[in-house]
Amino acid sequence: MIELDNVSYGYRGQPLFSQLSLELAPGSFHFLTGPSGAGKTTLLRLCYADLQAQQGQVRLFGKDATRLDRDAVALTRRRIGVVHQDCQFLDHLSVAENIALPLTVSGRVAEAAANLSELLNWVGLAEQAHQLPQELSGGERQRAALARAVIMSPDFIIADEPTGNVDWEMSQRLMTLLTELNRMGKTILIATHDLNLIRTIKSGVSARVLRLRGGLLDQAGAEL
Amino acid sequence: MKLVLDLLIGDAQSDRVVPPTGIAARLTVFVAGAMAFLAVLAVALTLTAARVADAWANELAQAATLRLPVGADDALVIAALNLLETTPGIASARVLSDAEQAALLAPWLGADIGLDELPVPRLIAIVAEDQGYDAAGLRARLTGEMPTAVLDDHGRWRAPLVQAASRVRLVGWFSFLLIVAAMAAMIVLAAHASLAAHAQVIRVLRLVGARDVYIARAFVRRFTLRTGLGAIGGVIIGLLALELLPDADTAGGFLANVGFEGAGWLWPLVIPLLAAIVGFVATRAAAMARLRDQT
Ligand SMILES: Nc1ncnc2c1ncn2[C@@H]1O[C@H](COP(=O)(O)OP(=O)(O)O)[C@@H](O)[C@H]1O
Ligand SMILES: [Mg+2]
Numbered sequence: 120m121i122e123l124d125n126v127s128y129g130y131r132g133q134p135l136f137s138q139l140s141l142e143l144a145p146g147s148f149h150f151l152t153g154p155s156g157a158g159k160t161t162l163l164r165l166c167y168a169d170l171q172a173q174q175g176q177v178r179l180f181g182k183d184a185t186r187l188d189r190d191a192v193a194l195t196r197r198r199i200g201v202v203h204q205d206c207q208f209l210d211h212l213s214v215a216e217n218i219a220l221p222l223t224v225s226g227r228v229a230e231a232a233a234n235l236s237e238l239l240n241w242v243g244l245a246e247q248a249h250q251l252p253q254e255l256s257g258g259e260r261q262r263a264a265l266a267r268a269v270i271m272s273p274d275f276i277i278a279d280e281p282t283g284n285v286d287w288e289m290s291q292r293l294m295t296l297l298t299e300l301n302r303m304g305k306t307i308l309i310a311t312h313d314l315n316l317i318r319t320i321k322s323g324v325s326a327r328v329l330r331l332r333g334g335l336l337d338q339a340g341a342e343l
Numbered sequence: 344m345k346l347v348l349d350l351l352i353g354d355a356q357s358d359r360v361v362p363p364t365g366i367a368a369r370l371t372v373f374v375a376g377a378m379a380f381l382a383v384l385a386v387a388l389t390l391t392a393a394r395v396a397d398a399w400a401n402e403l404a405q406a407a408t409l410r411l412p413v414g415a416d417d418a419l420v421i422a423a424l425n426l427l428e429t430t431p432g433i434a435s436a437r438v439l440s441d442a443e444q445a446a447l448l449a450p451w452l453g454a455d456i457g458l459d460e461l462p463v464p465r466l467i468a469i470v471a472e473d474q475g476y477d478a479a480g481l482r483a484r485l486t487g488e489m490p491t492a493v494l495d496d497h498g499r500w501r502a503p504l505v506q507a508a509s510r511v512r513l514v515g516w517f518s519f520l521l522i523v524a525a526m527a528a529m530i531v532l533a534a535h536a537s538l539a540a541h542a543q544v545i546r547v548l549r550l551v552g553a554r555d556v557y558i559a560r561a562f563v564r565r566f567t568l569r570t571g572l573g574a575i576g577g578v579i580i581g582l583l584a585l586e587l588l589p590d591a592d593t594a595g596g597f598l599a600n601v602g603f604e605g606a607g608w609l610w611p612l613v614i615p616l617l618a619a620i621v622g623f624v625a626t627r628a629a630a631m632a633r634l635r636d637q638t
Contacts, residue, residue, distance in 0.1 A: 169550070189635070190554050197552035207547045211362040223360065224553035267551070 120145050120275055120306055121166050125175035128161055135161055136334040137174070143308060145274065148301045148324050150317050151310040152339060153331035159310040160204055162331065163279050166308065167199045168192045197225055200268030202278035206260050208252035215239065215248040218266045225271070234270055242266045242296065258289035265296060275306045282316055294320045360553075361544055361561040367537040371530060371566060372573035375618050378526040379577025380584070382519055386610045387585055389515025391601045396508025400501055407478075407496040409436070409467040415491070423467060423492055426484070432476025439466045526570070526618065527625045534566055534629040545637060559630035563623060570622030574615035582611060 120143055127137035135158040143149060143166075151159050164170040165177050168184050177184040179195050187195060208217045216223075218238065219231035239245045242262040247255060255263060261281050268276055278297065282290030294316060301307045301324055311317065317328055330339040409427065411419060420438060427436035439447075444463060445454075452461075478496045485492050538545070548558050585602045603610060 167550075193549070193552050193554040196550065201550065203550070207550055209360065209362075209544060209547055212359065216359070220360070220548075221551040224548055224551055224557055226557075271552075 120180060121308075122178040123162075123165065123172075123175070124178065126165060126172040126177060127174035128158070128165060128170065128172060134334065136331065136336070139175070139334075139336050141329070141336060143275075143306055145306055146301070146304050148298075148307045148326040149309070150326055150328045151308060151331060152312060152314065152317065152328060155312055157331045158334075159312075159331055160279055163201075163277050163308070163310055166277060167196055167201055197221060197271050198273050198275065200271065200273040200276040202261070202264045202268045202276075202281045204279040204283065206252070206264045208260070208263070210251065210253055212252075213249050214244060214252055214255065214263050217252055218263055218270055220267060221271045231270075238266045238270060243292075257284035258286065258293075261285055261289075261293060262296075265293065269300065269305075273305070276300060276308070278307075278309045280311055281309065282311060282313060290316055291319070298324045358561060358564065360548060361541060361558075361565075364537050364540065364565070367533045367540070368565065368569060371533045371569045371622075372576075374526060374529045374533070375570040375573030375622065376577035376580070378522050378529075379574035379614050379618055380581040381577075382522045382614050383578050383581030383611060384584070385515055385518045385522060386607075386614070387581075387601055387603060389512055389519070390603065390607045390610075392508060392511040392515065394604065396504060396511070400505050400508070403497040403501045403504070405471050405473075407469040407471065407494065409469060409485075410493040410495060411465040411467070412491045413462040413464050415465050419489070419491075420465060420467070423489060426488065427467065427469060430476055430481055430484075432472050432474060434470045434472045436467050436469050439468055523617065523621060527621045530566060530570060530622050530625040531629045534562060534626040535633060537562060537566075538630060538633045542637065545634065549637075555631060555634040558634060559627060562630050563626045566626035567619050567623040571615050571619035574618030578611045578614050 121141075122143070123139060123141040125138045125140055127134055127139070129135045129137075139162070151162065153159055161170065165172055165184075166179070168177075168179060168187060171177075171185050179187070180198065182191075182195075209220065212220070215235055219228075219235055222228065222231040222234070235248075236245070239248050242265060244259060244263055244266065247259060247263075252260060252263065261284075265278070265281065268278070276297070281293050281297070285293065290313070297307055297309065298320065317326070320326070321328075328339040330337055409423060411423060424436050424438070427433055444466060448461075448463075478494065482494050485494060545558055588601055
């Protein structure tokens with residue numbers, strides 16, 4: 120579904136990682152861990168064509184990401200639900216409108232109403248639907264972001280630190296939502312530096328834990 | 344047509360994704376209004392100049408005068424009339440009455456002059472047939488038979504007048520083009536400013552899978568409507584301003600009111616439409632160019 124083949128990326132000539140390979144099979148559940156600044160966000164951005172590999176190849180749904188034109192990038196992103204580290208809401212739209220935004224911009228406004236109430240209930244934001252995003256608590260924002268990520272029923276869901284700024288109980292709830300999605304057959308990739316979180320959830324799903332450190336990606340196991 | 348309808352009605356939801364713009368929006372309305380105002384005046388002046396010049400040139404082409412010396416006797420006048428009436432291409436010839444001659448001089452000498460006291464030549468008004476007459480031949484004949492008579496066919500006036508009129512027309516249309524170009528440039532600047540102010544909104548829209556045309560449309564729709572509405576306002580004010588210009592004395596077709604006549608009235612309708620089209624094209628080009636540079 121998503122393949123990284125000997126990918127290198129760095130900022131200002133400084134390589135962050137090089138020759139990194141990764142394959143995310145359909146239906147798999149991956150955690151990406153590593154210290155802050157290791158390049159987790161950068162790696163995720165490569166997966167939804169927000170960045171282009173400087174070397175090597177990223178294949179999204181079988182297509183070389185560098186060969187996608189701007190329209191193709193847009194269409195590819197509709198198939199990937201992303202919970203961004205900083206949520207990325209439009210501040211002048213209500214929570215409900217923000218969640219429905221992917222449908223709106225794909226011209227599927229009519230479907231929004233039907234899916235929306237169900238989704239709002241699922242993430243527990245029915246009450247807050249008409250508030251503005253900046254009026255929500257950290258946990259509510261993360262759940263709204265998750266709702267927006269899944270409203271297009273994407274096969275692939277990426278979450279970047281979805282439990283940052285969120286208390287323990289709320290992060291448990293978010294993780295439960297993500298494992299539910301995985302049981303529905305979605306492919307999940309979650310970046311987090313919170314190992315405790317991984318430990319509590321690992322028993323519930325068959326997740327692989329990848330660790331990015333010093334420019335290298337390896338399987339973590341022993342310390343979990 | 345569908346495109347125009349889409350543009351006017353739009354889809355409310357897609358319109359909401361870009362927050363209403365502040366200063367760039369109001370500037371666009373103002374610029375479109377001001378430019379439409381100037382465009383109305385430029386077109387009105389150009390059309391009027393063309394109309395007046397045409398009228399003058401036509402009038403001068405058909406009318407000529409034969410001037411007989413001061414104190415010419417009736418025999419000479421009758422001989423002159425005979426000569427003129429037998430010239431092919433001349434429809435009629437008529438001696439101007441004293442009252443008519445006094446009216447011609449009134450602007451210069453006042454209304455209450457006595458013609459008797461002045462050494463005024465006798466004037467014969469000549470009206471040519473449409474195809475005209477042979478002025479050079481007539482002049483040669485007069486030199487032979489009536490050396491004191493002078494034919495004035497206004498040829499000296501006509502050529503420079505027609506030339507001046509065509510220059511005025513050229514300058515007028517050039518001003519109009521400049522106005523349209525200046526408006527396009529200002530709209531491009533405003534669109535760029537608006538797109539820059541909304542960089543973060545555009546980024547979010549791209550992240551959730553919006554195509555460039557979708558994002559561009561939200562901006563293009565606004566700018567097109569604004570330029571169209573601004574231009575309608577400018578045209579209305581321009582027409583009011585033309586109404587306020589003093590009425591010229593149009594008798595004799597020598598002067599004309601600055602304004603629109605007949606088919607010229609299409610222009611006040613065309614200008615807002617043209618402004619909207621310019622707004623559409625300029626914003627779309629600006630938006631697509633800018634989006635291509637933004638991730
Ligand atoms: N746009 C950028 N320009 C320059 N440096 C960046 C940029 N984004 C990230 N970095 C740097 O790259 C490194 C990795 O960042 P990031 O991928 O966000 O790591 P993580 O998500 O693991 O904390 C950090 O040192 C960060 O400062
Ligand atoms: Mg990060």
